[in-house]
Amino acid sequence: MTKSKDYSEEKRDKVERSKSVMMKNKKKNQKRLGGKGLSLEVFANAKSKDNNYNPAIIKKKREFYKNAKYVKKYKQSLKQQTDTQHRPFMARTISEDGDETNFSKNMEKKNKKNNKQSLEELYANKRQEQEKARLEKEALLQAKKEARERTEGQRKEIRERMYKKTRSGQPVMKYRMEHLLQSIQGSQS
Numbered sequence: 001m002t003k004s005k006d007y008s009e010e011k012r013d014k015v016e017r018s019k020s021v022m023m024k025n026k027k028k029n030q031k032r033l034g035g036k037g038l039s040l041e042v043f044a045n046a047k048s049k050d051n052n053y054n055p056a057i058i059k060k061k062r063e064f065y066k067n068a069k070y071v072k073k074y075k076q077s078l079k080q081q082t083d084t085q086h087r088p089f090m091a092r093t094i095s096e097d098g099d100e101t102n103f104s105k106n107m108e109k110k111n112k113k114n115n116k117q118s119l120e121e122l123y124a125n126k127r128q129e130q131e132k133a134r135l136e137k138e139a140l141l142q143a144k145k146e147a148r149e150r151t152e153g154q155r156k157e158i159r160e161r162m163y164k165k166t167r168s169g170q171p172v173m174k175y176r177m178e179h180l181l182q183s184i185q186g187s188q189s
Helices: 002-033 040-048 055-085 103-162 173-188
Strands: 092-094 100-102
Touching: 103 173
Parallel strands: none
Antiparallel strands: 092 100
16 A cells, blocks of 8 residues: 555656646746736727827827927027027116106117118018029029920930831831931940
8 A cells, every 4th residue: 555655645746746847837938928818808908999009109299299398498498598688778868858768768769660671671682582582493494494395306306217217118227327326426425
């Protein structure tokens, strides 16, 4: 009976060892694959989600908004710096009559008049530049069109010569030979 007990114990030990090895392998596989598999409920929910879900796009959008925020802050800081640099000098002057006048108010009135004139001049200059650019563009387009028509005419003339035939329907070889000679000379030079 002792042999049978030893045999059954050995068998049990083997089974336990194989179970422990299997458990270790199972744990290794789970670790390698990133955890346990999805439950049926989670799998069904994942399948029913929107197909447009793309983490890369979401990351790009987040980054875009973050950059936009930084740009906005930068522009605001620049604006504040320019405001502090160009703030008019607030000095009070005493006129000849003896009453105080606000220097900055007088300057603003003058600036408004000057700004109106300068804006009109800027507008006129801008319109002239636009008109000049438009005329130049039209001239370029016209020149290109004429060059294209010229080359098309030349091609058409060459094609007509190449396809000329005699009374009996044979091709006229004179023009074909000239064309071949020209192409050879052109490739050499």
